[in-house]
Amino acid sequence: MAEPVRPSEDALIARWFRPLATDPASFRLGDDCASLTPPPGADLVLKTDAVAAGIHFFADDPWDAVAAKALRVNLSDLAAKGARPLGYLLSLALPSDWRVEQMEAFAAGLGADQARFGVALWGGDTIRSPDGLVISITAIGAVPQGRMVRRGGARPGDRLYVSGTLGDAALGLMLRLDPDRAAAWGLTADERDHLLARYLLPEPRVALAPAILAHAGGAMDLSDGLVIDAGRMGRSSGVSIRIDAEAVPLSPAARRALNRAPELLRSILAGGDDYEILAAVPPEAATAFEHAAAAGAVAVTAIGNVGTPPTGSQDAGACGAVQEAETVTIVGLDDRPISIGAEGYRHF
Known part of the structure; x- marks a missing residue:
């Protein structure tokens, strides 16, 4: 030929x-x-x-x-x-x-x-x-000038927000690898297609940038999973982070899948490719942040708060010696910690 x-x-x-x-x-x-x-x-x-x-x-x-x-x-x-x-x-x-x-x-x-x-x-x-x-x-x-919002700007007492919904991309990747999961999770065709699309084509929250600039002390995008990236924010800021698992926003498709397979919570909280924004907002600016986000037609949800540095914490430095789980606590309905681990996407 x-x-x-x-x-x-x-x-x-x-x-x-x-x-x-x-x-x-x-x-x-x-x-x-x-x-x-x-x-x-x-x-x-x-x-x-x-x-x-x-x-x-x-x-x-x-x-x-x-x-x-x-x-x-x-x-x-x-x-x-x-x-x-x-x-x-x-x-x-x-x-x-x-x-x-x-x-x-x-x-x-x-x-x-x-x-x-x-x-x-x-x-x-x-x-x-x-x-x-x-x-x-x-x-x-x-x-x-001088106004870039860094991941290291979170402070104790801040409210922690995320944009959009989390876990869709991780579930979409699972569906690409095993299409039969759609039936096992009880998904409709539209719900299946939603998850597949969220993996293939992320939605950058460009319209949220003015709200971040005006009201957030610290922010970063969630590319490698909520657990890993929240840990990075916590270590960079020298703080601890507490996340309420029940408050994490889910799409109807992800919610249906989770109801059928509760073990998916780990993938939803620790999976990557969400490309949503994690923002730490001082409590006095929270209402203004929510209004600014709504003006940009971007949904934001409070999922936790920022606390004092974890006991015995240290800067991870170039070797990354401090694990994400030491900085981030995930709690469930009974306010007790959930073991998620430091899973998420890593290149190496």
Whole structure:
């Protein structure tokens, strides 16, 4: 069979990526670098996340959705910092068997999300991948000078909020690996599709960024699971965190699955890929935060509170010696601790 004809790298850039480079900072991809002038009185917020076939998505997933996921996981981090997204850089490692129609879908997925979230492509690189598709995006946003909301800003007495619902992506991945679980969990077709979609295509809470900036002392996005990420916030802030398992917001699909299989609570609380926002808000700002979130049409739920540092705690340092479970306590209906452990997504 003849080798399919594919455009050269220059032709690939001109055909699919130059139309996405709508900001003057990119020079329409006609130079080796972009040049950015920050908005007056603003700091730049930079974030890089990579996604790879077989790790963050399935090799047969549609390329428009894969492109959107790669962009959205970065926009989620910017939102958690209270930043307004400006643009992004894209590094793309293509497998040797990529097809023109896949690249058409990839560019369309990016274009649709650029229009939705108000960003533009500023540049990047394309190379050949020895294995599957790999996408690395560096997203750049802006906050007023000195105002970026860090994960280490939680303080004792703060209320702990999450956006959206948790656990859908973890359950969606379980369904991808074993479709028969849908029947075992008693899911309707719509509920099954909801969970599958939440794994494939996260919803970055860009509209929540103004509320985070105005009212949260600390915030981060939940990419690796509530238990692990809450532990990271606690250690960075030098505090303990208490989470009420019954308060954690669930979609109707996740609630039905949990009712059928109570052991799923561990996956819901510790599974990754939610890309919701965890925010620590001073109690005096809680009502204003809730109103600001509602104004942005983003649901937020109080799931716990921030306490004093755990006894004998220490900074985890570069070696990560302190475990998440030492910082985070999950309690159930009887107000007694639930053993969840420090499970969640880890690259290594």
